[in-house]
Amino acid sequence: MFGIHITIGRALGPGLLLALSLPLGAREPLSVAWSHWPPLSQIDANGELGGLDVTLTRQILGKAGLEPRFRNLPWARTLHLIERRQLDVAMGALDTPERRRFARFSIPYRRAHFVLLGHQPAPEAADPWQGITSLADLCRQSGLRLGKLRGTRPLPLGDPCPTLGTAREYNSDDRLIALLLARRLDGVIMEWQYAHHRLTQLGANDFIRCQLLLHRQPVSLMFATEAVSEETFARIDAAIAALPPPDPAFAPPRCHLDATRLPAPSTP
Missing domain, CATH: 3.40.190.10 (Periplasmic binding protein-like II)
Structure with a gap:
């Protein structure tokens, strides 16, 4: 037995x-x-x-x-x-x-919704997003300073859109938000729910705008x-x-x- x-x-x-x-x-x-x-x-x-x-x-x-x-x-x-x-x-x-x-x-x-966030243009300052009215316009840009979280792959567009695919990587989303608010980055690629929550905590929603909804993942x-x-x-x-x-x-x-x-x- x-x-x-x-x-x-x-x-x-x-x-x-x-x-x-x-x-x-x-x-x-x-x-x-x-x-x-x-x-x-x-x-x-x-x-x-x-x-x-x-x-x-x-x-x-x-x-x-x-x-x-x-x-x-x-x-x-x-x-x-x-x-x-x-x-x-x-x-x-x-x-x-x-x-x-x-x-x-x-x-x-x-x-999950991944977005490209940019800051609202400052008074009398150049707006890096001016003139970008289509995805093709964005993908032809070479001067935008973009960032994303290290190791993430939220972009089905990464290969055909070099502007997005070459975003610099950082170790935390909080670091990305800080650099965006300090205007050291023109845009950041993030998961929307966390970004919205954090910007609300900081009282910074009025300074940031969503430029591009990238992917519903x-x-x-x-x-x-x-x-x-x-x-x-x-x-x-x-x-x-x-x-x-x-x-x-x-x-x-x-x-x-x-x-x-x-x-x-x-x-x-």
Whole structure:
């Protein structure tokens, strides 16, 4: 009997064995990474973890019979731990071929909006955005000083639009905003929700304008391989499909140009 028990245990796998060992009605725990990224994930005034991603993840996993246990981790560390199966889930993840080598992805549960922000022209100062009325105009510019977060790839237009593809990289979005407000950069490429939240905190919304909506990027929950069973994974996707429409507060901004509605410029 002992030998038979070992054989069955190996066949079932660790995930299913854990589910079978849980008390009736208990939820299977999953470790979920989060980092400070308001208004998507943050500690609120009451000391509680909240934000749109956190709320949606709790709702999605709860409907699938799972209990998220959140861990505060930087993004690079999150990827490292998921690849080594030492962490179960990451929120707000872009589904890429490179990550599919070591992870699985739910269907998208929201969209991130990447924008190109510029400052309002100062009185009697030259406006670097004057005369840019189309995507082709922008892509012909060679004098714009642009920045973006290091390691991000929010630009499907990066190759055919050199102006965007050669943006200088920085280590934090807060640094990008500081350089933009100081007029040391003409524009920054950022995720809109965080940019709007931070500019509101600084009282700087009147000094910044959205020049270009670049990309509506679908994001998913990223799972370490074998973190959940196929049946549970199907329940997760079903829970996402049943989510209500997005809150209007998280809608994309109105920008001077909308690259999602314009053809990409042709490569010379």
